[in-house]
Amino acid sequence: MMQRDAGRTVNATLVLALVLTLAQWLATPPAFAQVSSPMRGAIAIPDANAASPVMKQNTDRTQLGRAYRQQPPLIPHNIEKYQISLKVNQCMACHDWPNNVREGAPKISETHYIDRDGVALDHVARTRWFCNQCHVPQVAAQPLVENQFKSATEVK
Numbered sequence: 001m002m003q004r005d006a007g008r009t010v011n012a013t014l015v016l017a018l019v020l021t022l023a024q025w026l027a028t029p030p031a032f033a034q035v036s037s038p039m040r041g042a043i044a045i046p047d048a049n050a051a052s053p054v055m056k057q058n059t060d061r062t063q064l065g066r067a068y069r070q071q072p073p074l075i076p077h078n079i080e081k082y083q084i085s086l087k088v089n090q091c092m093a094c095h096d097w098p099n100n101v102r103e104g105a106p107k108i109s110e111t112h113y114i115d116r117d118g119v120a121l122d123h124v125a126r127t128r129w130f131c132n133q134c135h136v137p138q139v140a141a142q143p144l145v146e147n148q149f150k151s152a153t154e155v156k
């Protein structure tokens, strides 16, 4: 009997201590709130930011360097109007052989004609259908956060 009561008192003290710790933790603002401002800027949670400006895509038309050997090359032209859907892939009008010869465009890599079982096909493999999953156009945007990225040749 005595022992059970003692057990209850210990339990109650423990619960009280936990509640107090939690209350104190909730009352202290987390450290990160003080050191950095959020990317969305000083905008209250329920308010919406103004839409960011639409950037003009790079249209240099010259090959952009690769940061490492296996990098999918970046797209040096505008792709806003080229549709890729389940049935249509307008990139292939210029980048598939033999169209690429007429268009003076680089042919998609031979790897793009090999399916996931290693079978060489006469058309682009389905695994490569959505080009912009790997190839991306460029815009002259400021980096969102500072970074010290170095290309594979720079770290050699």
Ligand code: HEC
Residues within 6 Å of the ligand: 060, 061, 062, 063, 064, 072, 073, 074, 075, 076, 077, 079, 082, 090, 091, 092, 093, 094, 095, 103, 104, 105, 106, 131, 132, 135
């Ligand atoms: C009207 C023809 C045309 C269409 C359509 C087209 N491209 Fe291109 N693309 C080119 C040409 C030409 C080049 C070579 C550079 C240049 O002259 O712009 C090129 C270059 C590229 C390169 C760079 C290759 C390298 O080795 O550096 C990539 C990647 C690329 N295009 C991807 C795409 C993707 C993805 C699409 C569809 C969203 C697309 N292109 C649609 C004509 C086209």
Ligand code: HEC
Residues within 6 Å of the ligand: 070, 071, 072, 073, 089, 091, 092, 095, 106, 107, 108, 109, 110, 111, 112, 124, 127, 128, 129, 130, 131, 132, 133, 134, 135
């Ligand atoms: C899963 C990622 C992926 C997808 C999807 C993909 N590519 Fe690539 N592509 C690459 C990589 C990686 C390379 C460079 C290595 C290589 O040649 O395989 C490349 C190379 C290229 C090249 C340069 C070829 C050369 O010989 O210099 C062109 C052009 C290209 N891709 C166009 C396309 C087009 C157009 C599509 C859509 C039909 C497409 N790619 C889909 C990853 C991809």
